[in-house]
Amino acid sequence: MQEWLYLVIGLAVLAVLAVAGFVTTRVRRPGHAPEQPPADVTGVTDVITPAPSDTVEAPATPTTPVPPTAEVEVEEPAAPELERPEKPASRLVRLRQRLAGSNALGRGLLGLLSREQLDEDTWEAIEDLLLGADIGVAPTQELVERLRTRLRVEGGQAPDARAVLREELIALVDQDLDRALRVSGEGDAPGVVLVVGVNGTGKTTTVGKLARILVADDRTALLAAADTFRAAATEQLATWGERVGVEVVRGPEGGDPASVAFDAVKEGVDRGVDTVVVDTAGRLQNKQGLMDELGKVKRVIEKQAPVTEVLLVLDATTGQNGLIQAKVFSEVVDVTGIVLTKLDGSAKGGIVVAVQRQLGVPVKLVGLGEGPDDLAPFDPAAFVDALLG
Structure with missing residues (x-):
């Protein structure tokens, strides 16, 4: 009985050994490498690189050669040709x-x-x-x-x-009145022309046309866009200046007009220009506000250089309204000359006499049209001769 038991145990051991050998042979068959443990993708240093014999190289993708970038010469836009104003x-x-x-x-x-x-x-x-x-x-x-x-x-x-x-x-x-434009300063200081008047009289346009007169006389000039309450006035002045090569000093819309005027005159002094022309705001809500604003502009300017000319721009077609405006401005600033715009010479030509009598200052410039050079020094004899044909 005991011998029979030993026989059964021996057969069982032999069966186990046989099965183990079969499994080992299956695992180690040629051409099958043992599996690598999975790579840890949480860190670069832990990535396992496959053996060279097991790496399959992808075929190289042919690359198209990139031609060298051609240098393209960009031509600078030609500077606009400056106009030569009429003498x-x-x-x-x-x-x-x-x-x-x-x-x-x-x-x-x-x-x-x-x-x-x-x-x-x-x-x-x-x-x-x-x-x-x-x-x-x-x-x-x-x-x-x-x-x-x-x-x-x-x-x-x-x-x-x-x-x-x-x-x-x-x-x-009155042919004997002094109608010369004072556009020159003393010494190295530039002449400073302050242009005043209500909106709608052609004030900003007059400043632009006056710049053309200065350029025609071979003078250097600088314009100040101190009418900061009208953005259109600043842009209009810049356009006038660009046409004849005269720079415009401007400030932020709604900014302090006196500050713009001060900066312009200072720039004129530093550059040594002949004349600085200052365009001012033309609001006429009340005389006190106007007086304060224009008075401040003039005081601030004169910290840099004296004001040599104060020109009041009037629309000749407004008649008695123009005379009322002239009276208000003469009380605010020391007007030294009148510019009459839209003087067609027909029904309103007599405004020349009336405004001179009203203010006691001469008409110095007149304008008869909308052309860029339709502004000229006023000559009494020529004016009368034209009236009489």
């Missing part, structure tokens, strides 16, 4: 021709004075014509009285009447 002398001729084309005042006066009999009705008609031309009551009465006296003594023939009328009109416009 003042030729402007006077052209303005005179334009003024003579609408001389209703002159034709009307000559027609009345050429009548065979100058009765009271005729003199009343002459007065009405002069008053309608905005000459003003006092200058009209003065002119009529002088014409009556001279024509009574010298005769009333047409040629004589024309000569007498010309002399009296020139005297009325």
